[in-house]
Amino acid sequence: MSVVDSAVERVADSPVVSKDDLPLLLVLPGLFVFLAFMLFPVLYLVYLSFTNAEPATLFQGKEQWVGLANYVTVLSDGQFWNSMGVTWLFVATSVALKVLVGLGIGLVVTGERVRGKRFMRALIIIPLGLPGIFTITIWRGIFSSAEFGLANQFLRMAGLDSIAWLSERWMAFLAYNVTEAWLAYPFMVIITVSALQDVSEELHEAAMIDGAGFFARFLHVTLPSIKRPVLFASILTAAASFQQFLIPYVFNQGGPSRTNELLIVYGYREAFRFQKYGEGAAIMLVAVAVIGVFMMLNVKKGQLADGVDDA
Amino acid sequence: MSVISDIASELADDARAAVMAPVESVKDAKYTLEGIREGRVSPATVLKTAGITLGAAVVVALLLFPLYWVAVGAFSGTGASLYSSSGIRLWPADPTIEPFLWVIGDLIVPSYRISLGLGGYEVFLQTPELTFLDVSQYGVTETSEFKRFFANSLTVAIPTVLLAMCLIVPSAYALSRRQFIGRSKVLYGYVLFTQIGGGLGVALLIALYALFVQFGFNDSKLALSAYYAATAVPFNTWLLKTYMDGIPVSYEEAAMIDGAPSWKIVTEIILPLSKAGLATVFIFTFLTGWTEFVVAQTLLSTDNYTLPVGLYSLVGRYSIPWARFSAFALTFAAPIMLIYLFAQRYIEGGLSFGGMEG
Numbered sequence: 001m002s003v004v005d006s007a008v009e010r011v012a013d014s015p016v017v018s019k020d021d022l023p024l025l026l027v028l029p030g031l032f033v034f035l036a037f038m039l040f041p042v043l044y045l046v047y048l049s050f051t052n053a054e055p056a057t058l059f060q061g062k063e064q065w066v067g068l069a070n071y072v073t074v075l076s077d078g079q080f081w082n083s084m085g086v087t088w089l090f091v092a093t094s095v096a097l098k099v100l101v102g103l104g105i106g107l108v109v110t111g112e113r114v115r116g117k118r119f120m121r122a123l124i125i126i127p128l129g130l131p132g133i134f135t136i137t138i139w140r141g142i143f144s145s146a147e148f149g150l151a152n153q154f155l156r157m158a159g160l161d162s163i164a165w166l167s168e169r170w171m172a173f174l175a176y177n178v179t180e181a182w183l184a185y186p187f188m189v190i191i192t193v194s195a196l197q198d199v200s201e202e203l204h205e206a207a208m209i210d211g212a213g214f215f216a217r218f219l220h221v222t223l224p225s226i227k228r229p230v231l232f233a234s235i236l237t238a239a240a241s242f243q244q245f246l247i248p249y250v251f252n253q254g255g256p257s258r259t260n261e262l263l264i265v266y267g268y269r270e271a272f273r274f275q276k277y278g279e280g281a282a283i284m285l286v287a288v289a290v291i292g293v294f295m296m297l298n299v300k301k302g303q304l305a306d307g308v309d310d311a
Numbered sequence: 312m313s314v315i316s317d318i319a320s321e322l323a324d325d326a327r328a329a330v331m332a333p334v335e336s337v338k339d340a341k342y343t344l345e346g347i348r349e350g351r352v353s354p355a356t357v358l359k360t361a362g363i364t365l366g367a368a369v370v371v372a373l374l375l376f377p378l379y380w381v382a383v384g385a386f387s388g389t390g391a392s393l394y395s396s397s398g399i400r401l402w403p404a405d406p407t408i409e410p411f412l413w414v415i416g417d418l419i420v421p422s423y424r425i426s427l428g429l430g431g432y433e434v435f436l437q438t439p440e441l442t443f444l445d446v447s448q449y450g451v452t453e454t455s456e457f458k459r460f461f462a463n464s465l466t467v468a469i470p471t472v473l474l475a476m477c478l479i480v481p482s483a484y485a486l487s488r489r490q491f492i493g494r495s496k497v498l499y500g501y502v503l504f505t506q507i508g509g510g511l512g513v514a515l516l517i518a519l520y521a522l523f524v525q526f527g528f529n530d531s532k533l534a535l536s537a538y539y540a541a542t543a544v545p546f547n548t549w550l551l552k553t554y555m556d557g558i559p560v561s562y563e564e565a566a567m568i569d570g571a572p573s574w575k576i577v578t579e580i581i582l583p584l585s586k587a588g589l590a591t592v593f594i595f596t597f598l599t600g601w602t603e604f605v606v607a608q609t610l611l612s613t614d615n616y617t618l619p620v621g622l623y624s625l626v627g628r629y630s631i632p633w634a635r636f637s638a639f640a641l642t643f644a645a646p647i648m649l650i651y652l653f654a655q656r657y658i659e660g661g662l663s664f665g666g667m668e669g
Contacts, residue, residue: 023489027497030478030544037541038504038515045518058521108370113363115339119332120371122652126378129651131602133619134644137626138381141633150380182377245513245605250626264513271517272609284514299503 049281058277070282079258080283083266087242090173090262094180094241099234101181102188107218109189110196121193128186136250139179140166143251151175166252169259176247176260183247184237191233195226235298242291263287384637385410409449410638416454418443455639459614460621463532464601467617470536471600472593475543479592482544483551484581488563498552501545512542513605520609530612539600547592554588555581594650602647618643 049070053063074080109120127135142150143165152162165171199222207217245264248254254261254269261269264287271280346352387403387410420441427434485491486498504511519538520529528534558581566576582589604619611620622643625636 021491023485024491024493026481026485026489027491027494030482030548031497033474033478033537033541034544037519037538038511041515041518041522044522045515048518048521053521059524105370105374108367111363111367113360114367115360115364116336116368120367124371124374126375126648126651129648130644131598131604131619131647133602133604133623134640137623137636138377138640140626141636142377142380150377182374185374243511243513249605250623268513268516277517277521280517284517288511288514295503 045281045285048277049285051278053277053281054275055277056275063278066278070278071286074279074282074286079261080266082259083261083263086173086260087263090176090180090244091238091241094177094184094244095234095238097177097181098184098188098237098241099230101185102192102233103230105185105189106192106196110193121189124189125186127182128190132183132246133250135183136179136246139175139182139247140251143175143179167256169256172252172256172260175251176244179247179251180241180244184240188233188237191229192226195229196222199225235295239291239295242294243287263290381637381641384633385641387634387637410634411642412444412449413453413635414455414457414638414642415444416458417445419445455635456616456621457618457639457642460616460618463611463615464617467532467536467539467607468597468600470533471539471543472597474537474540475547475596475599476593478540478544479547479551479596480582480589482548483555483588484577486548487552487555488581498549501549504545505549512603516606516609519606523610529610530615532611532615535607535610536600538606539603540596543596543599547595550595551585551588551592554585554591558584598647598650 048058048063050065050067051063052066052069057063105124108114109117109124111117114120144150144152145164145166149162149165151165155162163171165175203221203225204217207221212220243264244262245268248260248262248265249268252260254265258266258269263283267280267283267287270276270283343352343357347354347357383403386406386408420443422440423438425436425438427436486494523529523531523534526534562580562584563576566580567573571579601617602619603617604623607617608620608623611617613624616624622636622640625632625639
């Protein structure tokens with residue numbers, strides 16, 4: 001609190017700035033620090049993407065300007081297009097899974113006949129509070145390729161053969177999806193539940209009087225009323241899926257043999273594993289541009305920044 | 312201080328409610344049973360409710376099963392691994408807290424010898440050795456580096472919180488209550504970053520690493536805290552601003568008519584009334600530094616590893632020692648889990664801000 005006091009006092013006493021824009025001084029420190037650690041690295045990343053920087057050259061100050069060469073190399077690399085494809089596939093499958101799971105759980109914990117709903121909701125969003133690295137390493141254990149990982153134990157209980165989850169391409173991809181869904185479901189549930197609670201009770205009663213069953217009511221009353229918030233949540237969670245790094249990195253470094261490298265993992269590995277900072281920077285910038293355009297379209301279309309105006 | 316004591320009393324209420332919940336539900340059940348006996352409630356309805364509730368409870372249990380599995384693993388000891396060949400264990404075969412002892416290690420304050428020069432005389436002071444926990448008594452000889460990681464995490468997280476609060480609170484107040492040039496641009500930028508910023512950290516890692524090395528900041532925990540504070544600014548400023556928006560302006564107007572200076576309005580009205588928001592922001596900024604992994608792993612050397620990096624370094628070895636890993640992971644995550652459980656209503660409130668009410 002004392003910080004605010006002194007800042008406000010200092011601002012009030014200062015004769016230099018014009019009175020109307022005094023509050024700007026309260027915002028500037030935060031903005032400055034933020035830009036120093038975000039905007040400046042972005043600019044530097046742009047610069048790096050035009051050079052042949054490697055650890056050996058960069059830290060001697062001997063990196064050379066190579067123009068668009070990195071972008072040409074990257075965009076003509078099959079590995080890049082594979083990553084791009086896998087990333088969008090991952091976005092599609094994981095978002096679909098997350099919306100389904102979120103809706104399902106949301107319906108369960110708002111069910112009319114369920115007792116102890118508040119307690120269940122409190123329990124269910126626990127994973128939201130867990131550090132990502134904790135959750136993901138746990139899930140790596142679950143999908144352990146060994147005979148006795150938890151996923152394989154379930155398979156065996158069902159009388160099936162065990163699977164080498166992380167060394168088969170699509171099995172690893174499936175494991176990413178399941179883990180991503182588990183990571184994101186608390187967020188989806190929170191939004192779905194708050195949307196479900198806003199669904200008008202009268203509409204439901206009216207539909208019931210008209211003889212609509214549970215599914216008819218879900219389809220014609222519930223779904224239309226929660227469509228917007230759920231759409232909003234899926235756009236946000238799509239961005240999260242696109243930028244997923246930790247799951248593939250911790251599971252099997254985007255393997256087997258680089259087939260599941262999501263874009264960010266691909267860029268990270270080019271830079272830090274294969275020491276190509278320039279190419280890595282180019283990949284990251286392409287990824288940022290793609291997600292930027294994707295989000296911009298969604299912000300425009302879905303009016304995500306509505307809150308700014310009603311302040 | 313009143314802010315903290317208010318939060319504490321709310322937490323106490325929560326804890327009381329949590330403890331009393333079973334008692335309340337027993338009361339409920341008794342009431343229902345009486346209802347059935349007296350014929351006020353039909354048994355079929357009760358059965359249906361019980362069945363559906365049971366179904367919901369099974370869903371909840373399945374969702375949280377991975378966490379339970381880890382807990383079982385942590386109590387299983389080194390010998391009995393989670394990887395039992397006899398199917399899934401719901402209870403450790405031979406419960407032991409040995410993995411936790413391995414994680415925490417000795418808690419011994421060594422004795423210090425303090426010498427004071429007093430005019431030609433020298434006085435020696437020998438502090439006693441304080442033993443809280445000596446794990447070698449329990450047959451645990453080697454221990455984890457948890458304490459070192461913990462200390463590292465604290466030295467990263469505390470400066471992060473201090474710096475972030477200094478940056479966030481004034482901005483949030485100004486954005487909520489004042490008009491100035493560029494206000495809506497700053498807000499718009501913050502919101503946009505909040506929604507796409509998550510992965511930008513990894514995308515920028517190459518540049519960040521190169522810059523930190525060139526400035527000689529790599530392996531500096533303070534520089535890492537500054538970075539965390541910077542990344543925490545947009546979301547938390549926006550969050551606190553929306554809290555402050557909810558405080559009626561009429562309070563301030565009343566104070567202003569009574570002649571209160573504007574700094575006094577801030578300390579006497581705005582800050583006390585936004586304590587829930589302040590608590591949320593405090594927790595969020597603390598957890599930013601406490602849980603971040605990728606950047607910390609890239610920038611810090613082995614000696615300065617924070618807890619998340621330390622946790623991952625256990626996995627990095629050729630095979631994961633599951634019992635120890637689980638105990639380590641739980642010791643790391645359990646306090647965070649508790650904080651979240653109690654702070655949940657604030658977080659839920661915070662997440663439903665802005666455009667979410669479609």
